[in-house]
Amino acid sequence: MRKKIAIFVLIGWVLLIIGDRVDELRVYQGAQMAMYTIALASIVLLTGYSGQVSLGNGAMMAVGGYGAALTLNNLGTPIWFAFLMAIVTASLFGALLGAAAARVSGPYLAGTTLALAVGLPAIANQFAFLGGEPGLLFDVGFPPERFGDEFTQYKWFFWIASFIALIALFITSNILSSRFGRTWRAIRGNSLAAELCGVHSSRMKVLAFTVSSGLAGLAGAVLAMTISLVAPGAYGLALSFALVTGAVLAGISSLPGVVLGAFILVVIPEISVALADRLGDADKLNNYLPGLIVSVLLILSVIFTPNGPGENLRKHRHKKPAH
Amino acid sequence: MQKVIETLLIGLSTGSIYALMSLALVLVWRSTRVVNFAQAGQAMLSTYIGFEIASRSEIFWLGLVFAIAAGALVGAGVDYFFMRVLFKHATSGPAAVVAPVIATLGLLGLIRSIVGLTWGGEFKSIEAPASTDGFSVGDGTIPFSNLDVLIIATVSIILIALAYIFQRTNLGLALRASAYAPEIAQLAGIRTARTRTIGWSIAGAVGGVAGMLVTSNNFLSPYSLDLLLVFGFIAAVIGGLESMVGSVIGALVLGIGLTFILNYVGTSLVFIGGFSVLILVLLIKPDGIMAKGKARRA
Numbered sequence: 001m002r003k004k005i006a007i008f009v010l011i012g013w014v015l016l017i018i019g020d021r022v023d024e025l026r027v028y029q030g031a032q033m034a035m036y037t038i039a040l041a042s043i044v045l046l047t048g049y050s051g052q053v054s055l056g057n058g059a060m061m062a063v064g065g066y067g068a069a070l071t072l073n074n075l076g077t078p079i080w081f082a083f084l085m086a087i088v089t090a091s092l093f094g095a096l097l098g099a100a101a102a103r104v105s106g107p108y109l110a111g112t113t114l115a116l117a118v119g120l121p122a123i124a125n126q127f128a129f130l131g132g133e134p135g136l137l138f139d140v141g142f143p144p145e146r147f148g149d150e151f152t153q154y155k156w157f158f159w160i161a162s163f164i165a166l167i168a169l170f171i172t173s174n175i176l177s178s179r180f181g182r183t184w185r186a187i188r189g190n191s192l193a194a195e196l197c198g199v200h201s202s203r204m205k206v207l208a209f210t211v212s213s214g215l216a217g218l219a220g221a222v223l224a225m226t227i228s229l230v231a232p233g234a235y236g237l238a239l240s241f242a243l244v245t246g247a248v249l250a251g252i253s254s255l256p257g258v259v260l261g262a263f264i265l266v267v268i269p270e271i272s273v274a275l276a277d278r279l280g281d282a283d284k285l286n287n288y289l290p291g292l293i294v295s296v297l298l299i300l301s302v303i304f305t306p307n308g309p310g311e312n313l314r315k316h317r318h319k320k321p322a323h
Numbered sequence: 324m325q326k327v328i329e330t331l332l333i334g335l336s337t338g339s340i341y342a343l344m345s346l347a348l349v350l351v352w353r354s355t356r357v358v359n360f361a362q363a364g365q366a367m368l369s370t371y372i373g374f375e376i377a378s379r380s381e382i383f384w385l386g387l388v389f390a391i392a393a394g395a396l397v398g399a400g401v402d403y404f405f406m407r408v409l410f411k412h413a414t415s416g417p418a419a420v421v422a423p424v425i426a427t428l429g430l431l432g433l434i435r436s437i438v439g440l441t442w443g444g445e446f447k448s449i450e451a452p453a454s455t456d457g458f459s460v461g462d463g464t465i466p467f468s469n470l471d472v473l474i475i476a477t478v479s480i481i482l483i484a485l486a487y488i489f490q491r492t493n494l495g496l497a498l499r500a501s502a503y504a505p506e507i508a509q510l511a512g513i514r515t516a517r518t519r520t521i522g523w524s525i526a527g528a529v530g531g532v533a534g535m536l537v538t539s540n541n542f543l544s545p546y547s548l549d550l551l552l553v554f555g556f557i558a559a560v561i562g563g564l565e566s567m568v569g570s571v572i573g574a575l576v577l578g579i580g581l582t583f584i585l586n587y588v589g590t591s592l593v594f595i596g597g598f599s600v601l602i603l604v605l606l607i608k609p610d611g612i613m614a615k616g617k618a619r620r621a
Binding site for chain 1: 352357358360405408409412418419420421422424425426428429430431432433435436437439440443444545549550552553556557560564591592593594595597598601602605606609
């Protein structure tokens with residue numbers, strides 16, 4: 001435990017130093033990456049550990065984003081409380097949804113979450129307090145003055161996002177190595193056997209979806225912070241697709257892998273813009289090339305390395321002595 | 324009273340299109356144990372092909388035939404080139420259970436981007452094969468039109484054809500057997516893998532029809548069939564995912580119910596209504612309306 005804390009503090013320190021050395025765009029991408037790590041951790045917990053699929057994690061992120069924005073805008077609370085409320089709203093919502101869809105085994109959770117992601121714009125338009133298509137403002141304010149004039153807004157985002165991501169990953173890794181993590185793995189492996197050992201499997205599955213939704217909600221609030229806005233467009237199906245891809249690419253049951261997955265998700269749009277520039281016809285390409293890259297990566301990785309690149313490496317290592 | 328009847332009729336027309344989509348999902352689920360979320364993408368690709376043919380030849384029915392053929396080909400291709408490979412590779416480890424579902428999501432994204440790169444994102448429309456002006460009843464007109472009659476008729480013909488195939492032909496028997504007990508079917512001399520591919524292609528063809536019909540009084544875009552997929556899924560869940568009859572009944576009930584919401588409450592509540600139905604069914608009767616109280620199979 002102490003070693004783990006030391007590692008996380010060390011990572012945080014390295015991030016601080018890096019944040020001072022690189023330019024604005026990279027700092028902003030750093031904040032994005034921190035956001036993706038939290039979101040991917042929520043998928044690893046849900047899919048990699050408890051064996052359920054959510055195809056609409058973006059929608060759960062939206063719930064968190066709206067929760068945070070409503071708290072901040074209407075109650076004028078400190079920022080940290082808004083982020084806390086993001087977790088609370090999303091977990092409550094996740095618990096309700098999970099009680100219906102995660103309780104029964106089968107493809108129901110995947111379908112229900114996908115339906116939610118598809119219908120998100122319709123829901124946002126329905127309730128006036130969600131601000132419709134343009135959404136709600138989410139402004140965490142300027143960086144504190146004592147950091148000096150040099151300290152930019154993006155760097156402030158980066159600091160907040162990385163700090164939240166470090167805490168979230170620390171807590172998640174502890175949950176996953178606790179009794180709950182083991183129980184989820186047991187259910188995923190063989191739910192009948194787990195039940196014979198006294199595990200209440202449907203309750204544990206709902207719990208997994210609840211915790212995962214809370215994490216996703218936190219990521220949603222961080223995303224809202226980086227774009228200063230909560231709007232249905234930012235949390236669409238494309239985001240959910242990208243998240244599943246990132247999680248599968250990095251190894252769906254490996255928590256450290258989420259950093260790699262987040263890195264890939266940040267890099268894909270850059271590559272796609274560069275490619276689109278070279279190929280011409282920028283409009284069509286800009287709209288559909290990122291999706292194409294994401295889905296091709298997803299299909300290839302799900303077919304050839306469904307358990308993540310780590311597994312194949314391990315296999316090779318085990319094979320060698322036999323020859 | 325007149326409003327109730329016209330809502331019922333329109334609901335029937337809407338529901339019959341949902342029925343095709345939910346049938347496509349159920350067909351694949353029964354044989355492969357995967358809810359094929361790529362069905363929206365397959366239907367979209369077939370509809371775009373049908374749209375090309377229909378707008379060049381100016382004959383809707385020729386477009387429909389091509390959409391059916393394209394749907395069947397794409398469906399078979401997805402099973403043959405993706406699902407078979409996938410089931411060969413992803414056999415163990417934490418991802419084995421979830422890999423097929425995730426793969427269908429990837430396929431949906433892939434087909435969407437290909438369609439987007441080919442046809443662009445603008446809305447397209449297909450000239451409807453029949454008049455969309457409502458019938459006149461007494462002094463006024465009701466929104467129920469020739470097109471709706473045509474949609475209901477087309478769907479009925481397809482349902483009858485499917486029922487015939489499944490109940491009266493050897494192919495239908497093979498399809499049912501390999502869905503019900505693949506190993507026993509194999510022992511009885513059925514080539515289950517090939518049968519499954521045929522099942523996927525039937526589902527693809529049915530999805531293509533659904534796409535063409537829904538587009539005939541609406542717009543076509545790379546995203547326009549997502550909602551059809553969602554409602555098809557909800558209908559399939561109402562029917563219990565296993566039963567083809569159940570999914571058709573579920574779709575008609577859902578279509579009529581949502582049209583009542585549309586006509587009496589407002590457009591914006593349609594999705595929320597459908598979603599609430601899904602949650603309610605899962606809470607109250609997760610095995611669907613056709614469940615006979617027996618244990619679920621695997």
